[in-house]
Amino acid sequence: MTIAIDKTVLGPVDEIPFGEGRTYAVGTDMIAVFRLRDGSLRAVSAVCPHKGGPLADGQIDNKVVVCPLHLYSWDLSTGCSQSGQPPINVYPVRVDDGHIILGD
Amino acid sequence: MTQRLVVIGNGMAGARTVEEILARNGDFTITMFGDEPYGNYNRIMLSNLLAGVEDEAGIFLNDLGWYADNDITLNAGVKIEKIDRAKKEVIAADGTRTPYDKLIIATGSSSWTPPIKGINNPKRGFHQGVFAFRTLDDTRGMIRYARDHERAVVIGGGLLGLEAARGLQNHVSEVTLLHAMGHLMERQLDEKAGHMLQASVENKLGIKVVTNAMTTEILGKDRVEGVKLADGTVIPCDVVVIAAGIRPNTQMVADSGLPVERGIVVDDQMLVQGEQDIYSVGECAQHRGNLYGLVAPLWDQAKVLADHITGRDTAAAYTGSKLSTKLKVAGIDVASMGLIAPETDDDEVIIYNEPKKGVYKQLIIRDGVLAGAILVGDNSKAAGLIQAFDRAQALPEERAELLFDIGGPAGEVKPEDMADDAQVCNCNGVSKGAICGVVDAGCKTVSGVMDKTRAGKGCGTCKPLVQRIVEWAAGGEAEEDPAASWYVPGVPMPKPELMAAIRKYELKSVSSVFEKLVPGGEHDAKSKMGLASLLKMMWADQYVDERDARFINDRVHGNIQKDGTFSVVPQMKGGVTTPAELKRIAEVAEKYQVPMVKLTGGQRIDLLGIPKEQLPAIWADLDIPSGYAYGKSFRTVKTCVGSDFCRFGVGDSTALGIAIEERYQGLEGPGKMKLAVTGCPRNCAEAYVKDLGVVAIDGGRWEIYVGGAAGAHIRKGDLLTTVDTAEEVIRLTGRFLQYYRENANWLERTYAWVPRVGIEKIRAVVVDDAEGIAEALDAAVEEAVQAYKDPWKERAVPATPGQFRTSLPLTVLPQVPVRS
Numbered sequence: 001m002t003i004a005i006d007k008t009v010l011g012p013v014d015e016i017p018f019g020e021g022r023t024y025a026v027g028t029d030m031i032a033v034f035r036l037r038d039g040s041l042r043a044v045s046a047v048c049p050h051k052g053g054p055l056a057d058g059q060i061d062n063k064v065v066v067c068p069l070h071l072y073s074w075d076l077s078t079g080c081s082q083s084g085q086p087p088i089n090v091y092p093v094r095v096d097d098g099h100i101i102l103g104d
Numbered sequence: 105m106t107q108r109l110v111v112i113g114n115g116m117a118g119a120r121t122v123e124e125i126l127a128r129n130g131d132f133t134i135t136m137f138g139d140e141p142y143g144n145y146n147r148i149m150l151s152n153l154l155a156g157v158e159d160e161a162g163i164f165l166n167d168l169g170w171y172a173d174n175d176i177t178l179n180a181g182v183k184i185e186k187i188d189r190a191k192k193e194v195i196a197a198d199g200t201r202t203p204y205d206k207l208i209i210a211t212g213s214s215s216w217t218p219p220i221k222g223i224n225n226p227k228r229g230f231h232q233g234v235f236a237f238r239t240l241d242d243t244r245g246m247i248r249y250a251r252d253h254e255r256a257v258v259i260g261g262g263l264l265g266l267e268a269a270r271g272l273q274n275h276v277s278e279v280t281l282l283h284a285m286g287h288l289m290e291r292q293l294d295e296k297a298g299h300m301l302q303a304s305v306e307n308k309l310g311i312k313v314v315t316n317a318m319t320t321e322i323l324g325k326d327r328v329e330g331v332k333l334a335d336g337t338v339i340p341c342d343v344v345v346i347a348a349g350i351r352p353n354t355q356m357v358a359d360s361g362l363p364v365e366r367g368i369v370v371d372d373q374m375l376v377q378g379e380q381d382i383y384s385v386g387e388c389a390q391h392r393g394n395l396y397g398l399v400a401p402l403w404d405q406a407k408v409l410a411d412h413i414t415g416r417d418t419a420a421a422y423t424g425s426k427l428s429t430k431l432k433v434a435g436i437d438v439a440s441m442g443l444i445a446p447e448t449d450d451d452e453v454i455i456y457n458e459p460k461k462g463v464y465k466q467l468i469i470r471d472g473v474l475a476g477a478i479l480v481g482d483n484s485k486a487a488g489l490i491q492a493f494d495r496a497q498a499l500p501e502e503r504a505e506l507l508f509d510i511g512g513p514a515g516e517v518k519p520e521d522m523a524d525d526a527q528v529c530n531c532n533g534v535s536k537g538a539i540c541g542v543v544d545a546g547c548k549t550v551s552g553v554m555d556k557t558r559a560g561k562g563c564g565t566c567k568p569l570v571q572r573i574v575e576w577a578a579g580g581e582a583e584e585d586p587a588a589s590w591y592v593p594g595v596p597m598p599k600p601e602l603m604a605a606i607r608k609y610e611l612k613s614v615s616s617v618f619e620k621l622v623p624g625g626e627h628d629a630k631s632k633m634g635l636a637s638l639l640k641m642m643w644a645d646q647y648v649d650e651r652d653a654r655f656i657n658d659r660v661h662g663n664i665q666k667d668g669t670f671s672v673v674p675q676m677k678g679g680v681t682t683p684a685e686l687k688r689i690a691e692v693a694e695k696y697q698v699p700m701v702k703l704t705g706g707q708r709i710d711l712l713g714i715p716k717e718q719l720p721a722i723w724a725d726l727d728i729p730s731g732y733a734y735g736k737s738f739r740t741v742k743t744c745v746g747s748d749f750c751r752f753g754v755g756d757s758t759a760l761g762i763a764i765e766e767r768y769q770g771l772e773g774p775g776k777m778k779l780a781v782t783g784c785p786r787n788c789a790e791a792y793v794k795d796l797g798v799v800a801i802d803g804g805r806w807e808i809y810v811g812g813a814a815g816a817h818i819r820k821g822d823l824l825t826t827v828d829t830a831e832e833v834i835r836l837t838g839r840f841l842q843y844y845r846e847n848a849n850w851l852e853r854t855y856a857w858v859p860r861v862g863i864e865k866i867r868a869v870v871v872d873d874a875e876g877i878a879e880a881l882d883a884a885v886e887e888a889v890q891a892y893k894d895p896w897k898e899r900a901v902p903a904t905p906g907q908f909r910t911s912l913p914l915t916v917l918p919q920v921p922v923r924s
Contacts, residue, residue, distance in 0.1 A: 015906055017904040019650065037652070058629075059652070061626070062627055065629070066629045068655070083275075086555075
């Protein structure tokens with residue numbers, strides 16, 4: 001599900017290579033931000049709900065992230081699991097003037 | 105616009121077709137007519153109802169609530185007497201007219217009554233005590249009447265008759281089965297099988313069977329008192345059940361001017377011949393001259409009809425079914441498919457006959473494929489035979505394997521014998537019940553079930569069992585997944601086609617493969633790693649390396665651990681090290697407070713629990729190349745001490761192992777490659793169970809074994825060849841590995857690939873150069889060797905921004921315990 005969060009500038013978008021993800025600490029939350037190959041961003045909780053794997057290390061396409069530990073996958077836009085796991089949080093995120101803007 | 109759909113017939117075919125239409129979101133107002141005043145029940149289960157193992161509630165497929173929930177108007181107990189094609193209306197017995205835009209005729213069949221004197225009472229249909237066995241009402245009447253009587257006769261020794269006889273034993277003490285033909289189930293069984301079944305029915309069940317029995321008369325004035333046969337024999341009885349066959353219900357349809365031969369004539373879309381809006385499905389339909397009385401063909405017809413009528417797939421076509429049955433006939437396993445007797449001298453006939461156990465098996469093979477099979481008394485191999493028959497699969501050379509489990513693991517578990525909560529996948533903790541649940545929910549492909557449950561996605565050992573359970577749960581109707589042959593799940597091509605297309609379009613990056621070869625250009629996360637490996641193999645140093653295509657292990661050159669840290673395994677060729685190297689490793693372990701230092705099975709040292717951000721510094725301090733303990737790649741060459749020190753060694757295994765590792769280090773492939781060289785057949789380096797293992801034998805020669813494994817799967821390698829020199833070993837190793845790299849499926853280890861391709865074929869290509877590609881294989885592997893770069897040199901400047909930035913959540917995670 002999508003979680004409302006205060007607007008935060010996370011850093012330059014160039015910090016994230018195309019098709020990869022990086023983890024950011026935002027307050028007490030850990031958020032994985034992915035930069036899709038089409039240039040858009042997705043932000044989800046950084047911790048895999050299954051066994052705590054680092055989702056930012058997972059492989060992605062334009063739809064899903066696959067956790068590197070046990071290969072469970074989640075939809076990056078809805079946070080829904082495709083393999084029967086609990087959902088992950090999804091956060092609003094966008095690029096503005098070369099910066100990653102989290103929140104609305 | 106919503107169309108009006110009328111369905112005549114509320115039996116299994118009619119209701120199933122409506123279910124299929126609903127599943128395709130067909131836009132119809134649906135009205136159904138059924139002769140019987142009920143919802144929809146499973147006719148096949150009537151014999152269970154008769155036998156008392158199922159109650160009435162248990163045989164209903166859809167109760168009345170289902171019709172209401174789906175806005176279907178059900179007219180139960182209303183008989184349609186005519187179809188007015190001109191006005192597009194159906195007319196019920198009471199004269200009511202119901203208009204339709206589309207009409208489906210699924211009137212099914214009725215029990216056939218042979219012309220026997222005294223069978224009917226002019227006033228009340230059947231004579232008192234005579235029953236058909238077709239409907240729920242028939243069955244109820246039979247049960248009610250039989251309860252107060254003692255002796256029953258069943259007329260008809262086909263499947264239905266046998267089931268009726270078995271069921272009646274539940275209610276009366278004496279059951280006699282009369283069959284007009286020479287042996288039971290003559291349509292499905294040959295004479296021998298029929299007699300075998302008869303012996304079992306008589307001896308195990310205590311049902312008396314009379315064959316060649318023509319019933320000529322039902323005796324008794326007010327009620328049944330016996331039956332009389334053509335030879336004059338009189339069998340006294342109180343109940344007679346007619347199970348002499350079925351006839352399609354087509355009279356009303358023929359009277360309405362539609363084409364009827366033996367059944368209602370339909371085309372491949374299940375449209376009635378010459379009609380645009382009238383379909384027919386099920387037992388009443390005649391397709392390409394055939395009528396089908398089994399459920400499997402009916403399910404296929406229903407799908408095609410639904411695809412066509414909803415416009416979901418107007419090209420869908422039903423092309424006929426190959427008939428097979430697998431069932432318990434009166435408690436005895438029987439399966440039958442295709443031919444029951446050979447037709448030409450060239451038909452290969454294989455028969456196994458064990459009368460004492462009541463087991464009979466017959467196969468008829470034509471042109472190398474299964475043309476027919478009969479099994480009585482043992483259905484353990486039926487599912488596999490039905491699959492081989494349906495798909496005309498190639499059969500094993502050892503024909504006996506078709507009839508028995510030979511040389512397989514002793515006591516292979518049968519799905520039907522397993523408890524629901526029995527754990528199937530020991531890696532991901534998936535039970536048989538969980539797998540069956542997913543199959544019941546409609547997922548009938550092995551790969552689909554594996555995706556949904558993750559069963560078989562760990563070490564993979566349980567995959568064959570998962571497959572057997574899926575096939576069993578799907579009633580032998582597991583569906584083939586087209587994606588099963590694809591190299592990676594997101595690009596619809598098997599490996600040879602994929603490689604040809606990559607070469608043709610010169611696709612050198614993973615994203616270009618998705619964009620060019622996937623309809624719609626959709627990227628797929630789960631395909632990236634396999635494609636990256638394939639492209640690197642094909643293009644070597646021309647490969648365009650997109651880092652996101654790599655799995656995390658290959659991005660940071662370490663093996664990710666459960667807590668998100670990594671393991672670092674320095675190269676230690678042949679498992680040989682030096683005091684200086686050991687000191688360096690020890691100093692690094694101390695400096696970075698490495699939580700665990702562990703010897704690996706591949707004769708190396710593993711530093712575990714390294715945070716990602718420390719990797720470059722550790723590599724720099726170690727200053728040893730990567731041991732590649734993380735990739736789908738060439739891993740290690742394990743060796744023994746060989747002839748240098750060992751008093752038994754007959755070859756310098758250590759030197760050869762080091763040379764092989766030196767040359768092929770880091771080579772990526774479809775799966776990991778673990779090698780060994782051992783100095784004598786005592787096999788201390790475990791070379792017999794490696795992807796490629798080399799064994800020194802006396803006389804200065806070397807044996808090369810391939811396809812061995814000692815992981816989750818254990819297999820002794822096959823002897824590829826024996827050669828005279830270490831140089832020859834190195835050359836053939838490269839050629840074999842390259843052949844494997846080019847031909848194996850993604851993640852297919854050599855222990856699966858070698859038996860799949862066959863060691864003879866591999867030997868022909870690799871050793872004897874039968875296909876003339878040896879030179880090309882040697883050149884390709886040489887190119888890969890030249891493209892090798894130690895990934896741990898990638899440390900001064902990160903390859904991508906934040907390559908080694910932590911992705912670890914800052915919350916406390918389970919840590920690998922530190923041992924002091």
